[in-house]
Amino acid sequence: MSGKGNIYHYLTNALVFIILEAGALVMLYFSGPLQNIWIMKGVHAFMGTIWGGSESVKYYFSLKGENRRLVEDNDRLTGELRHYKSILDKIREQERFTWPSSDRYRYIPASVVKMSHNRQHNYIIVNKGSEDGVRERTGVITTDGAVGIISAVSRHYSYAIAFTNPEIAISARIGHEGAVGTMTWDGMSAKGAVLNEIPCHIQAEPGDTVYTSGFSVIFPPDIPLGTIVDKKLKNGATYEIKVSLFEDFREIRYVSIVCDSDFDEIEELEKR
Amino acid sequence: MKKTVHNFPVLFMLLVFAQMIISNYFNFSMFVTLSILPAIVICIPVSVSTLVCMTIGFATGLAVDVMADGVIGLNALALVPVALFRRMFIRIFLGEDIINRNENFSLKKNGIARISLVMICSIVLFFGIYVTAECAGTRPSWFCISKIAASTAVSYIVSLVAVNILTSKDRQ
Numbered sequence: 001m002s003g004k005g006n007i008y009h010y011l012t013n014a015l016v017f018i019i020l021e022a023g024a025l026v027m028l029y030f031s032g033p034l035q036n037i038w039i040m041k042g043v044h045a046f047m048g049t050i051w052g053g054s055e056s057v058k059y060y061f062s063l064k065g066e067n068r069r070l071v072e073d074n075d076r077l078t079g080e081l082r083h084y085k086s087i088l089d090k091i092r093e094q095e096r097f098t099w100p101s102s103d104r105y106r107y108i109p110a111s112v113v114k115m116s117h118n119r120q121h122n123y124i125i126v127n128k129g130s131e132d133g134v135r136e137r138t139g140v141i142t143t144d145g146a147v148g149i150i151s152a153v154s155r156h157y158s159y160a161i162a163f164t165n166p167e168i169a170i171s172a173r174i175g176h177e178g179a180v181g182t183m184t185w186d187g188m189s190a191k192g193a194v195l196n197e198i199p200c201h202i203q204a205e206p207g208d209t210v211y212t213s214g215f216s217v218i219f220p221p222d223i224p225l226g227t228i229v230d231k232k233l234k235n236g237a238t239y240e241i242k243v244s245l246f247e248d249f250r251e252i253r254y255v256s257i258v259c260d261s262d263f264d265e266i267e268e269l270e271k272r
Numbered sequence: 273m274k275k276t277v278h279n280f281p282v283l284f285m286l287l288v289f290a291q292m293i294i295s296n297y298f299n300f301s302m303f304v305t306l307s308i309l310p311a312i313v314i315c316i317p318v319s320v321s322t323l324v325c326m327t328i329g330f331a332t333g334l335a336v337d338v339m340a341d342g343v344i345g346l347n348a349l350a351l352v353p354v355a356l357f358r359r360m361f362i363r364i365f366l367g368e369d370i371i372n373r374n375e376n377f378s379l380k381k382n383g384i385a386r387i388s389l390v391m392i393c394s395i396v397l398f399f400g401i402y403v404t405a406e407c408a409g410t411r412p413s414w415f416c417i418s419k420i421a422a423s424t425a426v427s428y429i430v431s432l433v434a435v436n437i438l439t440s441k442d443r444q
Contacts, residue, residue: 012323013322013323013326013356016323016326016327017326017352017353017356020326020327020330020348020352021349021352021353023330023345023348024330024333024334024345024346024348024349024352025345025349026345027334027337027344027345027348028343028344028345028346028349028405029345030344031343031344031345032343032346032408034408034410035343035345035346035405035408037408037409038405038408038409038410041409
């Protein structure tokens, strides 16, 4: 018998076998109650497998649409996430600095929009301007120290000269009640500063904390700035003290702008 | 040979009738069912095609089911696969030559051992389906296996007699 004939022969046998067995099962189904239930269980299991298989195939072919839907969902969720993140940023911005309530100083929370920290003359731009009550010659601070001084204000933004700029000098004190001097950036590292004009008879040891003195209308007193690292006598009369700043200028995101309510009055008094 | 072929249908029907009597009156135990049906299907001349053999098996099983007041379809369901695998069993245990030459086999010619293997395989297949369908998932597995084993053992002995009757003319 040829190959084709063989296949035909086997197929016929298989077909007749299936028909006869199906006939026997049908008769069995109608003649015995136990067999009835047993056959129905088998039929249900078989149909379950078939339908399950067809569902899997259907699922496979619907994957393209499913992927498109997932991409849309992803876009929507990313948008929502961005929205909630911006709300969270605003809340953080407001909650980050809780300064002691004072009649004299008002604190305006702000976010850093742009800043430089690799130049000799560094700057910071914050997202608060004249409409928020910001004015020139006000201080920019964080909980880790003085950051800069506002030098130009637009309606919605302010430009501040960063402390990492040779043009800025801050009045600083060793400890809460120690000697007062002028602190400037050392011009070399992001965390290095120099405190000058400290008389040589004053005790200043490495590890002592340096605070703002409050002897200006720009920064309030007692903001921690850094710790003393080293000191050396200069001109035989004053110490030049090296200070390591608390503030890391590369990581600043949120700041507070300090507005002194007595600013105008003190300025006017100075002019007389 | 011609005489054998002419006598075979009569002997076949007599043995089917005998099976009906066995099914009606010889119920030894719930663990044993005696059946010579697989043996008589296996003994259908090799020249008869599988297709015809399956049809004969189905009709025979159905006749026994009806006449023996059993569950209709049970013997038919179990006997058709025996008919389907009949040539395969013969080919495996008795050799390809019997199939190619369309020869009939006998206990004398092919030996009791080989014939027994064919018988046991077909009886196990028959009772495997028969007992599974009869129990219909209501009996534990050990019961089904025990019944298959016991029924195969008893039926094998009786089937040898049936095979001897159906194939004895070959010796002449």
